Amino acid sequence: MKGLPASSLATVPALLLAAALALPQAASARSSDRNQPMDIDAGHSDYSLDENKPATLSGGVTITQGSLNITASTAVITQRNGDxxxxxxxxxxxxxxxxxxxGTPMNAIANKIDYDLTTEVVVFTGKVDIRQPxxxxxxxxxxxNMRTQQVTGGGQGAGxxxxxxxxKGARANGSGT
Structure with missing residues (x-):
């Protein structure tokens, strides 16, 4: 996508690593994906050369990189010093x-995923469902928390x-595979 450097989203695969690590004894996200080109498709982009303004992709966003596939309505990327x-x-x-x-698949669904690259904390909110075999x-x-590998969860009210x-050796029923 013109105007949006690929490096701005190069760390998005870490979201999947976080989702994968949210399950005990989970496998690591495909490490070779980070070395693959990233393709981004969106209906609209709003990006400024002034890094104090976030880049916004909207109108149905698809991000692919190797085996990674992300779909969202919008993606908002904030930068500081070019990162x-x-x-x-x-x-x-x-x-x-x-x-x-x-080689096993991992699927995650949430209404919102907020990844703070500075603190290395990923927050999945709204009908979160992470599935692996x-x-x-x-x-x-x-x-x-990617630094401490601490996973916490809960919900509002009766959540x-x-x-x-x-x-080991068994597969989860309805694992999304």
Whole structure:
């Protein structure tokens, strides 16, 4: 996409790593994806050379890089000193799909994904559902700190976090595979 440097979104695959690590004993996101070209398709872009203004992609956003596939209604990228500092994906819902290094699929869905690259914290909110063959995680809010590898979750009111962890060699029912 013209006007938006690919490096602005080069760290988006880390979102998938966060989703993958949200499940105990999860595999790593496909590391070779980071070395692949990133393709971005959106109905509209609003980008300024003034990095104090965020870049906004809207009108249906699709981001692909290797096995990574992200779809969202909008993507807002904030920069500082030429580097992305925050990526906020919103949609109804945002979907993330990626193949793990071990070849298994990982699928994540949320209404909003907010990735603060400075603090390395990813916040999934609104009908969060993360699925892998070894297990599932769902709730209204899941926060993953990539530095500490701490995962917390919960929800408003009666919102609860639900997990299913399958024994080795078994596959989760309805894992989205």
């Amino acid at each position: 992305p500092t925050r990526v906020v994906l919103t949609g109804a819902p945002v979907t993330l799909k990626q193949q793990m290094d071990d 070894r297990g599932n995680l769902s709730g209204e809010r899941v926060v993953y 609860r976090v639900k997990m299913r962890i399958m024994p």
